[in-house]
Amino acid sequence: MELESVPGVGAKTATALRELDDPERALRDGDVATLSQAPGVSEGRAARIARGAIRADHDDPGGFAATPRAREIFREALGLLQERTVTDYAAKRLETLYPSGVRSRIEEVREFTERAIARDPDPAVREALSGVEPLADPGDVRVRDRCLATSDAERYAEAQEAIPEVSVEVVDDARQLAELARSYSTVVALDEAFAGVDVEGDVRVEPDALAEPASVVPERVLTFFARNRDRVRAAAEVHRVAGLAAPCDLETLADALDRLEADGSVRGDDELDRLATAVDDLDAAVSTAESVANDHLREAIEERDVTIEGTDLLSLVERGAGVDSLLGRELADEYAAAVEQARDHLVDALELRDTEAIARRAFPDEPTYPVERQEDVVSRLREELTAARDQRATRQKRALADDLADVRGDAEQLVANALELDVELAVARFAADFECTMPEVTDDGGFDIEGGRSPLLDVPFEAVEPVDYAVDGVTVLSGVNSGGKTSTLDLVALVTTLAHMGLPVPAESARVGRVAELHYHAKTQGTLDAGAFESTLREFGELVTDITADRPVMVLVDELESITEPGAAATIVAGILESLTDREATGVFVSHLAEDIVAASDADLTIDGIQAEGLVDGELRVNRSPVKGQLARSTPELIVEKLADDDGEDGFYAGLLGKFD
Structure with a gap:
């Protein structure tokens, strides 16, 4: 993968990413923790880079959430997932999930989701996860009691780059080597020519030392584990509690960590303790x-x-x-x-x-x-x-570093597994908390939601009334004030967004037609001036023009008539719906002008209604599931009907009620 080809990765960022061991693998896996270790790359930036890499891998043009309200729905859905994470890493990792109209991306995440919702969101695992963080790679290790020695200038440069933690000295002969031995507790000679030289002090001839840095600087390994000891232990506990298959023997790893002090020194050696004391x-x-x-x-x-x-x-x-x-x-x-x-x-x-x-x-x-x-x-x-x-400490460090170096990769995998488990458990908790199911994503267009309940409402989820709603093509949704029209649009937008993210949806069942873009236009507050009105019309004009069979869209609009006078609004909405119908788009337009819109349209439009069932003790009782093909009765009509029932057949209110027919 060419790093500069990833959306959002310029030359400077690509240079930073190349300092990672395997940036291509991190990008391919969406490994936010690893990407954020690149110089100058925060976790948030790493998540955006990972999203860009995923889009590039799936040839995904992006732009699914095509309007501000559609993007708000996505962010709110993502927020519900992130609230259920334990680690900061998992919260950032979830940001690599996004709604996409590309089938391969949806299927990729659906496979992940199927694994995730099979997890048991055990509180004990959540507790164990609280101590897990991405591993830190210490870059401040400096060792002053030993040095490298060579007589070759090229090897000198190689040594400085390979083992920057120690000094590298140039020596020409055994006399200079002996001088170094008086200044350092250990001297590692890199030249084979020094083999057999009799020099007082701890002088080791190791021509292959640069290939095995841990033998020269065991502190590199020990400091890594010392800094990350608690994180590795927490990850091991996650594996035990969750029953995950560990990449190494956890008891052996625990024993090695127990021999390590917080400062990277070795504990448990009586002779070393005696000398130090x-x-x-x-x-x-x-x-x-x-x-x-x-x-x-x-x-x-x-x-x-x-x-x-x-x-x-x-x-x-x-x-x-x-x-x-x-x-x-x-x-x-x-x-x-x-x-x-x-x-x-x-x-x-x-x-x-x-x-x-x-x-x-x-x-x-x-x-x-x-x-x-x-x-x-x-x-x-x-x-x-x-x-x-120092010599005893170095020997002990080398022995422990040898043991730990063998399991460093396993420890990294241990932590990575725990962090990824947190991501999966967040999805599992989301699915459990909102009684979700995996939707069917088809290429047929439209949607069919049964028993959908929106977690975005300002009421406890258990108090949310379920909604059944299905639309194929374009429809006008009518309903009484405060009857749930906007919350129905929100539910449709949420289910559509989650389905295109590859995630479960809060419904008993759902079928969602795959689209390239979701256009959700929220209700405008007040009539727009001429310039804003023209801009809105241009936006719908471009939307209609861009729809193709290969790039289907879903359009949700909440009371577009509020942008201008009611008479003109009905005509404008009718024209927009005609164009959307011609292009076989999926659309739901909430409007109080449903009859006028249908009358003004040449297309075969349908009207759905959120029906009010009556007034009970002054409170409106509503059937939240829209009824297909029926215009909703208005609140004023219900009030007049209630008054007519009390007034008799020949009363004023009975006559007034007749005007609604």
Whole structure:
């Protein structure tokens, strides 16, 4: 798929999408989560790009919802679905669904919908989904304790691109390699020429390292899982609760994640913990060891009488001796014992093993008071412990990264499955909440809705009265004020839109003729001025002209007569209906001028009526299902009829009622 061929994808966006591993696959699958990982592409933008790719794949020209009201119906229908999602991803993913007049697209979504409505919208699954989010790919990993080394300029550039997390150094010989080994805890030499070179420090010759970045920078894998640990765990829980087939063994994955700290380090290794603690506590342990030695020496001095003969004192003074010499002569054994206590404390406090010999040199054998550390030895000890810690950590990281790298693809699939399940469950909940059924989508035109109930009304869905309505061709719908004419048009528009989205419809059954466009014109508030009136007529003129057998349309119009004077309106509506009838369009025009329109038309128009059954306690009682071929009685007629019943046959109201015949 050529990225620039996708509607809405220009050169800049195409460049961003190419940074993804497989943008064509993401576009083909409508994978909003992956598309939104491209630089500068938000989830909303990703959904629009995915829709464009889907249209391109099905050669879909778009434009099904051809008027503002038709687009409102689509957005409201989509909103009902999105309200039933748990994750933000699913809400955005649903935006890849849109009404289409292309059979292949409708069938594609119908297959998805059949799977979705078979799902059980279990509240426990919904709860588990609350912790699932698209995986984040951390781009801020930086490792400073190791480096790559090469003598080749071209390989240097390759290394920088392949493993940007570590420094890449140019070396010419073993001496320079040794210098690097003193600065880094680990050096990975990329050149085969360095094999067999004896260099002090952790220097590994790995010519294939660039092909296996995780061996050099296990932090790449570990940071990915550390950042996404809770999301992967939540996705695993979704699989358990929903009974989904997992792409990997969930217990093995859980065990690996349990070994990972939130910062990407490895937990559960006693030796690594010991070394890390030794590095952290070194200064404190050395200070305490000094105190142990000095406390012991001070007590020894305080408890002991030291006698020096005059000749001995003169001899010491003549030689320039000080307190150290006195200690060496009089308290040599006590000093040795004090230093040994300090050394033992340091070794025991830090639980030193391989570095014990260095630690014991931290306090001098030569007597001195107070006893003080030898900073160069302590620094050496710190370097050794730090190197041992880092090397141990790297080995542990590599081992864990190897395990996790093997399941990264599975973890990504695990999360993707959970997110897609949320999309399916939103459709399942929509179907269950509004008692939906899968409609029959035909190429015959018209529609037939049985037991349809609109969830767009401002009443609880369970209180909505069911409507039966079928139309083939063009009809005029009449009815009393507040009788449900507009809500019937809304129901027809909603069922038509959902059917062309490939989704279930809120009805006991429904047949919908496939159309290329839905034109729904809502009621205009007030009479239009001359310019707006002309614009409206032009719009209908273009609509009628564009209708062809290959591009059928459905036209729903609510009281078009409100745009001008009633007499002229009946003539204009009649002319529009004649043209729509000639082109075999499907249309429903709601009007209070039904009789006048039929009289003004040369076409064989039908009139359907939403019949008022009477007034009960001042309230209008209506049969919400339009009656075919019958003009609806008006509210004034019903009121006059009620008054005539009370007035008798020869009364004023009886005569007035006769005027309605």
